[in-house]
Amino acid sequence: MMNPTPWWKALKLRREVVAASGQIDDVQMSLFQAVYGTGALRPAYAAADYYGEITHPTDRLVDLLSEIAVRLGAGDDYQKARPVTRLDQGMGGGKSHACIGAYHLAANPAALLGTQLGEGILLRAKQKLGRDLPADLGHPHVIVMPCDNMTPGAPTQEFDGPATSLYERFLWRLFSKDYSLYERYQPYFSDKSRIAEAIRAVNRPVLVIVDEILDYVGNGLDGANRPDLAAQDMAFLRALLDVINDVPHVAMLAVMIASDRDKTSLSTAAAARRDDLNSLLERNGTPATVTEVGDFADILRRRLFDGDPAAEVLAATVARYHPLHSDPVWVKNVWDQVGGQWREQWAAQVAECYPFHPQLMAIAREEWSQVTGFQRVRSTIRIFAATVFAQQQRGLAGGWTPALIGPGDLPLSDSAVREALLGSGLVEDDRTIANYRSLAEREVVNNADTSGSARRQDLERNSLMWGDANPRAAERAATFIFLASVVGTLRPGRGRGASAPEVKAACSVPDLAFTVTDADTVIDDLVGADGMSAVEVVPGQGHNKPARYYLSTRLTHRMLVNDIRRTITETERDAVVAEFARRLSSTGPFRDLMFVAGDSGRTPTEVLATAGLDTAYTTRLVVLDPSQFSLRNGSEQATMHALNVAVGLGKGTEQLPVQWASSAVFAVIDTQRRANARGMAIEFLARQRALEADEVKNDEDLKATGAKEFFQAKEQLEKALRRAYQHVVFLAQPDPEGERKLDQVSLEDEHSSGLDGTIVWKALAERDKVLDAGAFSAKALVHNLRENDYGRTLSDLRASFYSAPRLPLLYGGDRDLQQAIYDAVIAGIVLIVDAGGNSVDVTAPNQVNLASAGLRLAKPKPLPEADTPPAAGEDTPSEETGGGTQPPNGAGAGESGSTAGHTTPAVTEQRLSFSFTQNLLGDDLSSDHLASVFRVLYQALDERQVSYGQATLQLVLSAEVATKVTQELEALGVSATVNPL
Incomplete structure (x- = not known):
């Protein structure tokens, strides 16, 4: 399916949105500026036709203005409309917008009634009257009292002339600055009949608009410090509200927020005046609102865009999402759990909300609007205006933009978007606002769009199949978590924070290359150890209770740990790994344990060559520091070269005089598993340092959490490190006549580790490099000896078992060798002889002196055969003829004779030993x-x-x-x- 025209091309932003770079100055409309503004201070909506163009005709606004139109211009049917209407909804609900609409209706009815809004007003009035209203509504006169721009006792000459009190200001406006009429009625501030007479005197319908009246009668009158003025003004308001009901063709629109929604702090006197006025308005006026949450989408589109999207664009956008919404995996794991009517009525919802995703609009309607401080229409317009402008600029610059702007697509990198959101009333406390501002930049995305935990994950992610379709997946998921966190616990029926299915929905795209599994991976990375440090995770309990995520503005242990984690250097990390490797190592059957520390200033070869590893007569388990030595994963060349030199297999100048290499076994870490162990080391270090922080020491809850996580991190590091030491390297000589070489054993069992000498010994026993306990018997001794081993001194033989890789390492070392020789001697398999070839008796294993350079091991001498009586007719040999019994195998006593059929092997080598002490001076x-x-x-x-x-x-x-x-x-x-x- 071809992609539809993107929304930022299909819709044209209004000129004031573009001119203000998304920061609309006149979102909070001002009645005062609309009526009295001039020059640069006169806003565009001061023109009735433009006001009608940008105003969506909501049912409630149409109803309000049609009531005023009937009251002013319906002739004798004026009583079919209410005389006094009170707008009492909270801040940002459209009260000023409605007042301006009422002003335009009365001051310039022809212009306003020619707009779509005006058509709705006329139609509603006709339905009420059964006939059309006159086009000019009887040419009404408008009295505008912008009380938020009026100071009690301090009139403005331009607008108030000689007037001082509220009543006098009313008269000056009623008579259009006619001084004689003003003076005639000036004294009668509480006389209902004279006030009614004054209104009739203009001989036209009259609309009275009193905006933000509490600003005047509340603390404003307190500031004037004139009890007489306060008494006069309150008396006038009581009389006026009664008069409006009695005079034909007169309507009044008063703005005063209901006391339960107004958090303005008032003095005792001001609060009493508010209660008094509130009672009057309740008695004489009808409360009304001009917007409801269902109007948000239409208001936004009318306010932000110049025109509606084409039908074919809407149809193509709807169709583009169909595969995503019907995919079984997405349906089961996301859409069914997210709920919401917007998916059930997808086509209608897209047509209503475009270019915003219905899910985002549902959140604004159902969640944001429930927050007391949120200025419903005003705040929403500001947030969405900044968002569409920022996203449009991305599109124009060739960047990625969403097909529909969803709950993860508010670009927090744009300061206008971020400040509009934080200043919307969703967060009321200044300190909390500052904390969330910091969280947005640190955890989601910074102002430069180059950093932030989520943004970094997107930028550093390897190229994937869905990379081009969803390049900001982590940022979008984090943005929604941020939005849900700002609302806090006020999400109706949803609990605190964002659920896992909601986050998946927020980072989804209408491209099935991005799967639910991909979304899971993005979220796991985002809330994992390397993700957002301030995120708190509420574990899930199956599909009915999925995991939830929220950002905490309070210092949490996770935040502290993540902040510390960023400060840990590679050197510190590797030092901890080395320390744990040293501590976890055990000798087992090996006699000695050696740890070779790395040195970044030298090569691995130089480190091993000078480590002092060539220890005589000692089996050694040598653990190599993982910071410098590792095997596998294509980075083992330096380590293997160093090991070859260390065991004497180097070439040229690197050929070291190593004698005892066969008895050294090397434990080496696996390169890939080293990375995991290093990660665990960082976690351990971060938690160790967090425990030492003052914030944790002084907070029992943080201390308990910190201690628990510290021990868990320690266990994880130990487990990872043991498993990472997977490789064992040793000197081998499979063919006794062949060359020596390095051999390896890889410990595949998950519970095996090269740091455990016992496990290493068992693994080497399977490769015949070592013998286990009790395995070295007299027969094993003879089996491992070569011909030229006989005749060697016991000292030489002992040395061979530590230096010759053809011989196995012995579990008990010298003790095993002594026992085997003793057993072999007792069994008559071998002899111990002195320098003269005389047999030496031993009565116990410890009498086998392995340090002797005079005693040798020899084969037993052949025994003479027993005399046998000659058979009948045979001659008996005699000494004279040299006859006698032949030695076994046909060898003579000197092992140099031969008999028929038997040939004594030629001796190829002989042992030569001599000693002398002689004075050679003069000889x-x-x-x-x-x-x-x-x-x-x-x-x-x-x-x-x-x-x-x-x-x-x-x-x-x-x-x-x-x-x-x-x-x-x-x-x-x-x-x-x-x-x-």
Whole structure:
């Protein structure tokens, strides 16, 4: 379906709305200016025809003016209309508008009766009389008493001439400044007959309009401080109200707000005068109103736009919303819960309210108008005039505008809209108004249209399918929450704030690309931790009681937390994550726990290379600071490079002399889950600092809420952090003859964490990197030993279990190794021998000296076979012939012999050990022999024929040579001790 012409093109704003940039100066019409204004002070509505053009003929206004027309111009049928009418409705209800209409009716009947309003007046009068009224209504005379522009005892020469009292001012206007007639009747301020005579003297119908009479008789008369004047004026008013009833062709329109609607503070005397006048008006006058809530839409359109929309535009707009209103998901989750007759009568409602959405108009009629201080017509016109102008300017600038202006489309970024709303009477307290002004800018959208919690979410949202159709979704939802909050608890039948379905409706668009799920996401983000800080959420209870949202002007814990959250830096956040990671870590079977703190001034490689991780004979769980180390999500390269260098797998200048890397296991955080943990850290920090704030310390309710949320945030952070440490990295050598490499285990179980040493050990046991408790037996020992492990010292063997990745890490460390060797010796699987190859007995596991450099592990010697009697006819070998029992496997005692069918494997390596202590000073021959020994060793090392070396060598030599040897040893990573003699 093609989009219809947008409303800002289909309708033309009136010139005064455009000229005032939406801030209509004359929304509050002034009777005084309409009658007495001149030059620039004369408003456009001072012309009867223009007044009729901008005035919607509401039933009540037509009824009021037709009553006056009949009373003035119906001849003998004047009594078919009421003589005195009192307008008593509250501020902004159209009283001044009606007074101006009455003035134009009497002062220029031809012009007014030629308008649509005038046609309605004539038709209503004809229905009452059964005939037409004369076009000039008998040429009435109008007396206008604008009491809000009259000071008791202080007349204005231009308007009042010589008059001082209210009665005298009445006469001066009645006689059109005829001084002789004025003087004739001047003394008779309370004489009903003489007042009636004076009115008849003009020989024309007379309309008396007394506007805002309480301004004069209330505190105004108090200020004059003239009891005689007050007495005269009140006496005149009593007489006038009776006279109007008695004189034909005379009508009076008096404006005085009913006392129950008027909050004006009066003195005792003024209050007594008000009560007196109120009784007179009730006795002599008929109360009337000129507008009702149902007139809002028509009044607005007539007041704001020059003409009506085309029928085809209305039809296309109605049709555009049909898919949205009939979508089953929207119907179930939104429209049925929002209710309202506007959807049931959609076409008629759009035609009536265009360009405003019927939902917005329903809120203005049914909610705003119920607020005592709200100036119904005047306030609504101001709000909507500012809104349509601001939205039209957006449209002209190529920005997004709604198809119909709904309850989320009042642009709070426009100061005219915001101030019209806050100054409308919906909020009466100045301090509360200031608070809401601040909330609008901070939580919804600022004046520059660039910030505010909701606006930022719209601006920062990634491109979505519905982005172009609804680019201000969050702002629109927040705007409606703001409007519902301003009304407070006065929303009839709806409770405080905005319900979730109402907010979804407010941010909806007639485009099904924006789904209910999208609306839910927008609202969740808006009321979530990163959304509006002042929003209060009333949890829902199913479809019957959905969640509700409102903005609080009182300091709440949420507001305080959100304000603090914005001040937390990344450094502070990461410091908390590191602190919790350190505290939550546990060793389990590992002997040591190490935490490597990050350093933003150095690379991850530099941090690990200097962390002192290469600890001898110790299984270590190394927890890496998540601020600098993480795996997965495409950002693990720096971490993996640093780990490779840390375990000795670096290349070139990064190849570190690392010996004990196999016994270090690294716990590393997952990159994606780190983001969640960081978010939880911010929540924790914000609540921790909120508890320390004076506002919370001095408020028991805030303190209780703060403590509860603090512990919840702490639990959430701990949970998120444990789960985030998902990866375990270790040095592996799957093929004993192959190369070493880094391997990883990812803990997929939701309850597993790399911070728990026990869980890490279990995971590594499944990968044969470690052995669990009781798993390292004598058989396991022999299974893990290679041929060249036999003959090595116990010290070397012990070191291998911490440095060789082909060997598993042991649950009990040295104790497990001692126990396994002892059990193997007892079982005869292995032997412990001394340097001479003699077997050494051990009687307990703790007697296995793993630090020994003299004891070695050896395979058991083969046992001789038992003597067997020769079979009959066989010869018995004799010692002379060298006969005897062959060793097992056909090997001789020296393991160098062979028998038929058996070949002894060639020995490829041998262990060489020697020790000497000799004074070489002056012994050239010994020095030459020792030099030859070292030359042979040098050649063997140079040709890579030495696979293992361990030695302690003490030499006395020259200082120069000592320096050179020390330098070479340092290059090898060996520390030398040099002492002067």
